[in-house]
Amino acid sequence: MLRLLLRRLAAAGPTLLSVVLLSFLLMKLAPGGPFDGERVLDPATEAALARAYGLDQPLAEQLGLYLWRLAHGDFGPSLVYRDFSVTALVSEGLPVSLTLGALALLVAVAIGVPFGAAAGWRPDSAIDRVARWFALLANAVPTFVSAPILVLVFGLTLGWLPVSGLGGAANLVLPVIALALPTAGIVTRLTREGVTGVLAADYIRTARAKGLSAAVIVRRHALKPALIPVVSYLGPAAAGLLTGAIVIETVFALPGLGRYFVQGALNRDYPLVLAVVVLYAALIIVFNLIADLLYGWLDPRIRDR
């Protein structure tokens, strides 16, 4: 188990570094810069700005400085939000996005696992058919369609819930539901596949032949291996939730990382965009790592390899 962890950690470092390098170089290759505005700047002013932000240095030196600062948790100054460091901006947005994402993941699992398990337990029953349609539709309705419709119905027409900004727990209900739905659909499908696959296995037939009750079979023999497909989906799920959060934060006007990303990208605020990409990559890598460890815990055959 420890060896698995170390090996995965060793692989995570280069992955994160290559994300940083790739995004950094893309930024440098791009035409246009943060100081392009409606007014053409005096060349002396532009040179002074470039010097102040270190943009006149050779590329290797800029990269080296960036990595050095990054290792110390400093994402550099924002080029557009004057007087703000990127670290300050990002640490405002990160808690909002993390809360949103974590709640959505919880809701998705809370809906998907029981629903999928009930469906897989009785294939082709009524509940199975409902679950399969739910899985298909929840995943086919994108967040940018479901979120405005939820706003329209529950916020504007019925007036039950607030639809924008960050006030209290009620403000999070609609964003979390909209963000959770596609993931809930996939978790339902994966749990259903896991359960049907496990129930066909020989050791379950043995347990049945021994006369064990359904509840005991599920708890002691079927549940852990049936969850393997769900757990291995955790990494992609994190990526999907983070991507979805960009739309959700835009629709519901929540001050999370996703909004900074879109704003930063449109303003060519390089350090800000780079910081969000690096943070997202780190989060996805962490989730992949957690998934790998859970995987090893659920399936002993993987642990020892």
Place this chain on the structure above:
Amino acid sequence: MRGPLLLLGLLVAAALLGPLLLAWPYDAIDWNAIRAAPGSPGHPLGTDGVGRDLLARALVGTRVTLMVALAAAVTSLLIGVAWGATAGWIGGKTDEAMMRIVDALYALPFMFVVILLMVLFGRSILLVFLGIGAVEWLTMARIVRGQTLSLKQRGFVDAAEAAGQSGGAILIRHILPNVAGIALAYLMLTVPQVVMVESFLSFLGLGVQEPLTSLGILVKEGADEMVTSPHALILPGLLLVGLVVSLTLVGEALRRRFER
């Protein structure tokens, strides 16, 4: 499979032929019918805030979304098949190195790299599908590589070798035709994914650009005006969901057929 196929055929036919039958092109402004309600003369589903026919826009948007998706999926097919077949055919260290690269790319937050590309290098429709295609080839490469590995063991490959055919000829004449079925099934499954990605980018204003339109742009425009005209949001939303559902079901039916 018949239901989804029928729905898909209907949507494609409507997207291709529908606009020809309508009185108003998708980008023409009817100054006498700004924000017209559904059922107005000449505008069966009304017009948007600047007087453009909503039905025509929805149908043309479906067409653009489908074309971008198909182009991106074909890009991913070409890269994925070339990469996977090469890795599987050569085998050994080369195979391992090539598949390691695929594993590493899987771990990257690709959506963000695509958004970066769109923002940094201008938002041309060409870049939209090249960018998406370059992201979606990974699964294709894995599947084709697996198939190639197992086909290599088969008798007819030995026979071709014994007959003195070169490696490249065997790959093109014997391996690829046998991979084609499963590759096409995954192509069908890639299309709905690309439809989602394209709409997502267009919704954020980073994909297809005005005056051209796509389902993502229409959803965005509809969402901005949903209080006064909810049908402007619901129609492109329904078309998008219909496309994704029918493409997914047809793709899965194809996969089940070829995976045996």
